Amino acid sequence: MAVRMDVTPALRCRGLRRRYGDLIAVDGVSFEIALGETYGLLGPNGAGKTTVISMVAGVLRADAGEVSVAGQPMTPRTPAVKARIGYVPQDVALYPDLSGRENLRFFARLYGLSRAEARSRVAEVLETIGLAERARDPVGEYSGGMKRRLNIGVGLLHQPRLLILDEPTVGVDPQSRNAILASVEALATGGMAVLYTTHYMEEAQRLCDRVGVIDNGRLVAEGTVRELTALVGEHDRVVLAADGDLPAAAEKLRTVAGVREVSVGAGRLELLCGDGRAALPEILACLASAGVAVRSVELREPDLEAVFLHLTGKSLRD
Numbered sequence: 001m002a003v004r005m006d007v008t009p010a011l012r013c014r015g016l017r018r019r020y021g022d023l024i025a026v027d028g029v030s031f032e033i034a035l036g037e038t039y040g041l042l043g044p045n046g047a048g049k050t051t052v053i054s055m056v057a058g059v060l061r062a063d064a065g066e067v068s069v070a071g072q073p074m075t076p077r078t079p080a081v082k083a084r085i086g087y088v089p090q091d092v093a094l095y096p097d098l099s100g101r102e103n104l105r106f107f108a109r110l111y112g113l114s115r116a117e118a119r120s121r122v123a124e125v126l127e128t129i130g131l132a133e134r135a136r137d138p139v140g141e142y143s144g145g146m147k148r149r150l151n152i153g154v155g156l157l158h159q160p161r162l163l164i165l166d167e168p169t170v171g172v173d174p175q176s177r178n179a180i181l182a183s184v185e186a187l188a189t190g191g192m193a194v195l196y197t198t199h200y201m202e203e204a205q206r207l208c209d210r211v212g213v214i215d216n217g218r219l220v221a222e223g224t225v226r227e228l229t230a231l232v233g234e235h236d237r238v239v240l241a242a243d244g245d246l247p248a249a250a251e252k253l254r255t256v257a258g259v260r261e262v263s264v265g266a267g268r269l270e271l272l273c274g275d276g277r278a279a280l281p282e283i284l285a286c287l288a289s290a291g292v293a294v295r296s297v298e299l300r301e302p303d304l305e306a307v308f309l310h311l312t313g314k315s316l317r318d
């Protein structure tokens with residue numbers, strides 16, 4: 001007998017729409033997140049990421065569209081569905097005079113955990129967010145990044161199946177940024193579905209199993225990083241700083257297998273290759289035989305920045 005797999009997604013959104021006055025902030029957004037999957041919404045400031053996830057989290061009414069969590073439709077009358085979600089907004093709402101542990105205990109009790117449950121759950125969460133050692137200090141003395149981490153901890157207290165994070169690393173120091181990324185990775189490995197918004201393509205590349213590229217309120221592409229970079233033609237760029245007769249060397253390089261284009265600048269050669277890594281040994285041998293001294297080599301593989309530029313004609317960065 002065939003085994004039936006449960007393929008109900010952790011989250012399904014269909015046709016989400018929202019306008020603010022004349023501005024259509026979100027214009028028919030649909031996507032799904034599987035159990036244990038980390039899905040990134042990647043787009044520049046103002047693309048509509050916060051509006052999408054506020055609707056997903058049930059804190060903003062959609063003008064149209066549907067959200068279901070683990071197969072259950074979400075409506076204002078389904079608090080049990082909301083309870084499966086941990087939503088971590090950009091704004092931090094914590095009590096500065098209370099310690100990190102006291103803040104978490106307060107929210108745990110608010111979520112209805114018993115005193116004993118709260119104590120053990122708070123201890124677990126402090127480990128997950130890497131703040132156990134600072135748990136006794138008042139939150140007013142925390143760095144911005146530590147406050148962000150504690151905010152994520154609040155979203156984890158009730159053990160949600162789906163964690164929604166809205167640009168959790170914006171304005172955060174590098175140490176906290178790393179701690180946040182590592183926590184998300186650990187949670188995903190533990191089976192949590194994660195919806196992560198960011199305008200940092202490095203974060204999307206590191207964390208996300210699949211990425212939805214959002215611009216002007218629309219999803220313009222979706223897929224794994226590999227699938228998305230294939231959209232731009234999968235050309236690697238090899239940039240060499242070199243001394244010698246570069247125009248003559250460029251002529252020779254054009255005959256090397258895998259090299260598609262060669263351009264020459266002052267002390268610099270730039271090559272487009274199908275697979276830069278594979279072509280590199282022959283490129284270097286060719287340059288050596290042409291009497292060119294190579295000072296540095298840089299291999300740039302296509303990234304999500306290139307994908308975004310390709311799809312929208314704009315840069316992700318401001």
Ligand SMILES: Nc1ncnc2c1ncn2[C@@H]1O[C@H](COP(=O)(O)OP(=O)(O)OP(=O)(O)O)[C@@H](O)[C@H]1O
Nearest residue numbers: 020023025043044045046047048049050051052199
């Ligand atoms: N309450 C509001 N009233 C009017 N316009 C709004 C409101 N909230 C958002 N907008 C507008 O809707 C669009 C989408 O905003 P949103 O915050 O969802 O984008 P975002 O991708 O999350 O950007 P950011 O990275 O800056 O948070 C923007 O043009 C924004 O100015």
